[in-house]
Structures are given as C-alpha cells and as structure tokens.
C-alpha cells in the first residue's frame with residue numbers, strides 16, 4: 001500500500017505525469033503514477049476519476065487503462081479550458097486524482113460471451129479499458145471483434161494497438177474505418193454504423209459494447225436491433241455526463257435519474273427505462 005493509496009473517492013492522491021503520448025492532433029494519453037510509486041486507487045474498466053490541475057480546476061475523465069500497480073492512463077481530448085491546460089503540461093507535472101467513480105463495465109457478467117466493441121473517436125478511450133481487460137483475461141471471453149472509426153486517419157486513437165497489437169491477439173478481429181476517402185488511406189471508408197451493417201455480426205452469445213458520438217450510437221443501436229441483438233445484449237456508457245460523480249451537482253440527470261449514481265454504464269433495457277433524453 002502506498003501512502004497516497006487512499007481508495008477514498010473524496011481524497012485526492014497526488015500523482016506525477018510520467019509519460020505523454022500524442023494520440024491525435026487533439027488527444028493525448030497521459031500516464032500517471034503516485035509520487036511514491038504505484039497507483040492511487042484501483043479502477044475497473046469503464047470507471048472514471050476526477051483529475052485536478054492546480055490552479056486551473058478539475059474534471060472527470062474515464063481511465064483508459066490501469067497497468068497493474070504501476071500507472072493509470074487517461075486519454076484526454078482537447079475540448080475546453082481545463083483540457084487545453086492539460087495538453088500544455090509536461091512529464092513531471094503533479095496532478096491530483098481521486099476516484100474511482102461509476103459502476104464500470106459488467107466484466108463478470110460478460111464472461112463466456114463473444115465481445116463486439118464498437119467505438120467512434122475518443123469513445124475508444126473507455127472501451128479500451130474493457131478491451132485490454134479481455135485480452136488480459138483472454139480465456140474468460142470468446143471471440144473479440146473491435147469496430148472503430150474516426151473522422152480522418154489522423155483522428156484514430158491508439159493506432160499501435162489497433163493496427164499492430166490487437167489484431168495479433170487470439171481469436172480477435174479489428175475493423176477500422178474513416179468517414180471519407182483520404183490520400184494514402186487504403187483501409188475501409190464509411191461511417192461506423194454502415195460498416196457494422198456490412199460486417200453483420202452474429203448476435204448469438206454476443207455482447208455489444210458501444211461508445212462514441214451520440215449520432216453514431218443512435219444508428220448503431222438501430223442496426224444491432226435489426227440484426228437481432230436484444231436490449232440486454234447491448235451496453236453503452238454515458239460517461240460524458242459524469243461531472244461530480246457523487247450525486248451532488250445535479251448535472252447528470254435524465255429526468256429524475258442521476259446517471260452518476262447508477263451508471264454511467266447501462267444496457268439498452270435499462271436505458272429504455274429512462275426518459276428519452278439520452
């Protein structure tokens with residue numbers, strides 16, 4: 001146990017940025033480690049953490065991977081003041097992190113299933129934690145299919161894993177697409193939902209996990225339904241709605257429900273219980 005290993009979501013641990021990878025022109029993957037080594041708390045796939053940068057502020061981000069007791073990774077897209085400042089920091093910068101928040105993906109309930117991961121843009125960040133978890137516990141899961149797309153090839157995150165590492169994993173297929181044709185790109189072109197319809201995954205014994213832009217999610221849900229996936233077989237995360245994470249700020253509600261208290265991961269059957277605002 002490290003001195004800053006609190007496991008109390010209200011007490012920040014102080015971590016140091018030990019590595020920064022430029023994933024795309026506006027996404028960086030930050031590796032952070034406690035100043036005395038290790039991780040500030042353990043995170044399950046799909047959970048989030050509050051990251052603070054003094055004196056700028058704090059914001060909630062999904063943890064894109066926890067490497068054992070070594071470090072946490074946060075893939076962060078530049079979208080505003082806090083993330084602009086985070087994109088300016090360098091290795092050695094101290095940050096506060098507290099967590100974990102949210103229910104995370106149902107890794108236990110998915111054991112024995114074939115897994116279909118569908119991601120768009122920065123939506124691959126939370127999915128990646130579950131994808132890597134499946135690879136780490138490879139015998140517990142069946143066939144793994146990853147379908148990922150972004151606007152342009154430059155916007156594809158985690159390229160070394162997508163093109164090099166993941167396709168080499170046992171019983172794994174990786175499909176990558178970009179929205180429009182591009183010089184030098186000889187891969188698939190077209191939107192993720194259209195590619196999904198082309199691939200026609202078999203719903204039998206399969207769990208689909210989706211994260212990406214709302215419009216992509218909407219059309220993928222329609223396609224999956226057409227293919228015969230039932231509402232319990234489709235999971236998504238509303239992690240972008242997580243702000244305080246503890247039911248205090250009232251910014252995550254859908255109708256009277258607080259996403260942060262029961263989610264942000266839901267299956268489609270649960271989402272259909274919510275008012276149609278998600």
Ligand code: FES
Nearest residue numbers: 243245250252260
């Ligand atoms: S995120 Fe603040 S109340 Fe849910």
